Amino acid sequence: MAIEIRDVAYHRNGIAGLPFYAVLFNDTDAGMFNQVATIDEDGKDCRVINAGMVVTAGEIGTRHMNKWRGDRYLHEIKEAMREHRHNEYWDWYTSIFEQDTRPQCSECGYAWSACLGDDEVPTKCKCGGEVILP
Numbered sequence: 001m002a003i004e005i006r007d008v009a010y011h012r013n014g015i016a017g018l019p020f021y022a023v024l025f026n027d028t029d030a031g032m033f034n035q036v037a038t039i040d041e042d043g044k045d046c047r048v049i050n051a052g053m054v055v056t057a058g059e060i061g062t063r064h065m066n067k068w069r070g071d072r073y074l075h076e077i078k079e080a081m082r083e084h085r086h087n088e089y090w091d092w093y094t095s096i097f098e099q100d101t102r103p104q105c106s107e108c109g110y111a112w113s114a115c116l117g118d119d120e121v122p123t124k125c126k127c128g129g130e131v132i133l134p
């Protein structure tokens with residue numbers, strides 16, 4: 001699989017829905033473009049459809065072989081984001097897949113990037129809370 005990430009967005013999903021990430025990508029080895037993955041907020045589950053193949057909602061997963069292994073794509077998307085540490089998707093990678101490894105404020109919940117060294121993360125947050133290292 002050769003994954004080209006094209007765009008990533010975080011969807012709050014209203015005030016009551018479960019938030020998720022949407023990833024638009026190409027699978028160039030399979031010749032599939034406009035693949036759409038939705039990834040749960042915890043980065044552990046993923047669903048994939050090809051938006052270009054969908055005519056009606058009832059066709060998702062039935063017509064035109066629009067059936068994709070979300071679990072396999074989740075791994076490939078993660079690797080594609082991680083391979084390019086200096087590209088625009090690195091922050092998305094840490095948001096989606098390294099959220100549990102980030103230093104976090106015990107009071108306000110603010111999280112610092114997992115890329116920062118220990119000497120770059122303060123021991124006290126601006127709000128006065130203690131910063132907890134993972």
Ligand SMILES: [Zn+2]
Binds near residue numbers: 107127
């Ligand atoms: Zn704080």
